[in-house]
Amino acid sequence: MGSFFKSFFSGSTNENTEEDKAKNDKKNFDIFKYDGIRARKIGQVDYAIRCYKEALNLEEDFETMNYLVEAYSVKNELEEAVAVAGRMLKLEPDHIPTLLARANLNFMLENYAPVLSDCEQVLNKEPENYVAYYLRAKAKKASGDLLGAIADLTKAIAAKEDFPDAYLLRGEILFGMSQFTEALQDANKVIELMPEEEIAFLLQGKINEATGKIEEAKANYQSVLDLNPFNEQAYLQLGQLYIHQNELEQAISFFDEALEIKADFVQAYNERGRAKYLKGDKKGAAEDMKKALELDPEGELAKSLEGQLKNFNDMYQGGIY
Structure with missing residues (x-):
């Protein structure tokens, strides 16, 4: 009789064990998944990634994979993000x-x-x-x-006429191809759609500078600085324009202002040094170049001077600019 009951209940016991395991796995999956979501919300990205991975060891869940892609992207672990996106596309091609x-x-x-x-x-x-x-x-x-x-980009704009990123990229490409009229039209369109887009004002300035509209270019670069006083590219473009126009005092004063805002602005030291050198202040030029090299000893300036100068006292004696 005991043997009969043992045989009768053996199958049921296995089924219950498998069912219990499935329920336990589902419970643990939910715990890991939602722990990961909570961790991500409070900025604990590494812990969130661990939770998502543990959850996915239990179940290939599309939504959890998406969370993992986002977390990897935040960590700039892009190859890992691409791999997980590939897993997602196997589920939904x-x-x-x-x-x-x-x-x-x-x-x-x-x-x-x-x-x-x-x-x-x-x-x-x-x-x-x-x-x-x-x-x-x-x-x-x-x-x-x-x-x-x-x-x-033209097709993108045809599909979405109010697409500033497409106009901006097309304008930048056209500018690089010296298609200045068309490039300016795109830059103007970006500003129409996004009146505070700094890059569009920079593009306007470059186009106006390239076509000899110097005052317009200055106004464009100043517009960028009005929007964002920390825009380094605008400082460089406008400061270099002053130098090209031989407005050296204005250039030096302008880069003084830039360095008050950002004391470690390497290119501003370099350009101010160039303006000082052209003005005849060789000692001041050498001091600015020295400061630029101290801030960025592995940068482009250091590479350009490699093997040319033995010491900083020689900087202004051999035509450094």
């Missing part, structure tokens, strides 16, 4: 947001062929997806296909 996310991650990794492939897949599904056109344009530009990039 045509998931457009994941394809675009992977394309963007690969762009940041300078892996341009996968960007083109993922964008192509998106556009096969959604021919009017402006983000895919934009990402593909960025990859084409980085790969040297400037005309292809312009074509894709």
